[in-house]
Amino acid sequence: MASNANTVNLKTLFAPSNIRQLAAPILLLAMLAMMVLPLPAFALDVFFTFNIAISMMVLLVAMYTKKPLDFSVFPTVLLITTLLRLSLNVASTRVVLLHGHTGPDAAGKVIEAFGHFLVGGNTAVGVVVFVILTVINFVVITKGAGRIAEVGARFTLDAMPGKQMAIDADLNAGLIDDKEAKRRRIEVAQEADFYGAMDGASKFVRGDAVAGILILFINVIGGLIVGVLQHHMELDRATNQYVMLAIGDGLVAQLPSLIISVAAGMVVSRVGDEGDVGGLLINQLFGNVNVSILAAAILGVLGMIPGMPNFIFLTLAAGLAAVAWNTGKKQAAEAEAEAQPLPAQTPGQAPESLDATWNDVTPVDVLGLEVGYRLIPMVDKSQDGELLKRIRGLRKKFAQDIGFLSSPVHIRDNLELKPNAYRITLKGVEIGKGEAYPGQFLAINPGRVGGTLPGTATTDPAFGLPAVWVDNARREQAHALGYTVVDASTVVATHLNHLLMSHAADLLGRQETQALLDHIQRESPKLVEDLVPKVLPLHVLQRVLQYLLEEGINIRDMRTIVESLAEHAPRSQDPVELASRVRISLGRAIVQQLFPGSNEVSVIALEPGLERLLHQALASGGEGGAIEPGLADTLMRETAAAAQRQEEVGLPAVLLVPNSLRWLLARFLRRAVPSLKVIAHSEVPESRSIRVASMVGS
Structure with missing residues (x-):
């Protein structure tokens, strides 16, 4: 049984998905092992070639990345590649010092090729080339990329609150849903983390450049000591051999470092996400025909000056002119394709009638x-x-x-x-x-x-x-x-x-009301059949729903609305009365919408004497009511002041009134105080406690 269990575990361990997960830990262990274990020259050749290949792949991925977050693992890649180069430097230094006296290929063919063929076997040229590569990497590319990453991290962090507010605004406006808002918030956080990580990771590359210079001098000095004192080599021969090996070792490490630095600069310096770097570069650099023509003309004039390399200048001028001609031709073809001319009248086709028809009447x-x-x-x-x-x-x-x-x-x-x-x-x-x-x-x-x-x-x-x-x-x-x-x-x-x-x-018309009923009828057919049109006409239902919408109450809970109408419609067909009954049935939802997450309802109330005056006005004026002008002015002024006080302390402006006055005051105060909501006593659930924050008329 134990043997079978071990077999299953081994199969699980070496599954394709697990092998991919184990690749990074195995690579890290190999790099750490290179620092302490001696490697043969052939293994060094393999790892140096692998290092160059990895750096080229990173550069190509950076070029074809459309936005920085598409290569979010790049800071980790910087750390791993830097550790790989340093491990190879340690391993190659060990081999150079141990076997450098045996010949130029003591540390492998790759170091030999970089030390002899790339610099012509000249130690002075090799040192100069190495110093130039190091200066370019350390002073120009790495420093610029680090500065861009630092500024990008700072501005990204400063802009995070504004971006979060923009996401919330889009969500509240209904432009995006919850999933899209969550995705955008995660993307904003990832962007800040990325630039912060790039700011720190760029220090690895700069440190790698400094380490390369120190390792070169260590290899030269150590090689001379080992060659002259231990292996009794002549000074000239030891200098030539160990310096060339040190230069080859330095160049084979600096070249991938330079490529990785360029990739880092390309990732953090790109602006916009319309396409990859190559496509943007070609489109924006050679997309302007006038620029290409002027550049070709300048090169052509320079190519005609005696003593200049005329063939090269004139050839480049002709090439730029050809690019400009080809680009202009493509742009003209695209413009012609976008133009849509009016269709011509075919021979024999009757002219369009000039008489008016019903088609001219558009709704x-x-x-x-x-x-x-x-x-x-x-x-x-x-x-x-x-x-x-x-x-x-x-x-x-x-x-x-x-x-x-x-x-x-x-x-x-x-x-x-x-x-x-x-x-x-x-x-x-x-x-x-x-x-x-x-x-x-x-x-x-x-x-x-x-x-x-x-x-x-x-x-x-x-x-x-x-x-x-x-x-x-x-x-x-x-x-x-x-x-x-x-x-x-x-x-x-x-x-x-x-x-x-x-x-x-205003958007809820007769057609929308019927469509809403048809939608409900698919789930509760009996409920709709018993109400419309047997008990309540469609136009009355429409008016009741419009009254609710006018006061900011949604009609999603149509089941409760229809049940309330079915209960009270046999006794009254008045839309105002029915809307009031429906509001009582929806009271829990209405109060929840006004006071979410709070058990206490903080409201504005009417002074008892003012209530009596309003009841008298309602009784004398009928449904519309007739409020004396002086009383109406005082009521509007004091209600507006009370509503403003409520809003200043962060509470909704809600006026609590008796049932009989709610409709009158809601219509009367709607234009004067648009933010005010008027609710009736019977609409407040018993589970909610009422606190009167201010009185009107006292």
């Missing part, structure tokens, strides 16, 4: 979005307009939060608008407008920013907060100062979402 769109011509790419399906995706997400979020599916948003261009303007209409009537600038970002001031930004000052169209339109170059600065930064598509989508929520009642 008014329930929801419309009109854009200026500069905003067309945002809503053009052929150009993968980002705003189209966001609008689809808005309708889905609206249906989930409010409880019914709104009419689709019909988008069209309007040449009468300003180029960057847009207009949102409801049944042909404008309900909102604003301006957006594609390619720029709106930095919104939430009230606690750390400075000002240069740009086009404006106001957030959705919530009226002060904002500034800034270029992409100032996006990170805006994040760092505490601004909430959103792109142009998000600005329009957030504005549209805000208007959808505030006009939900």
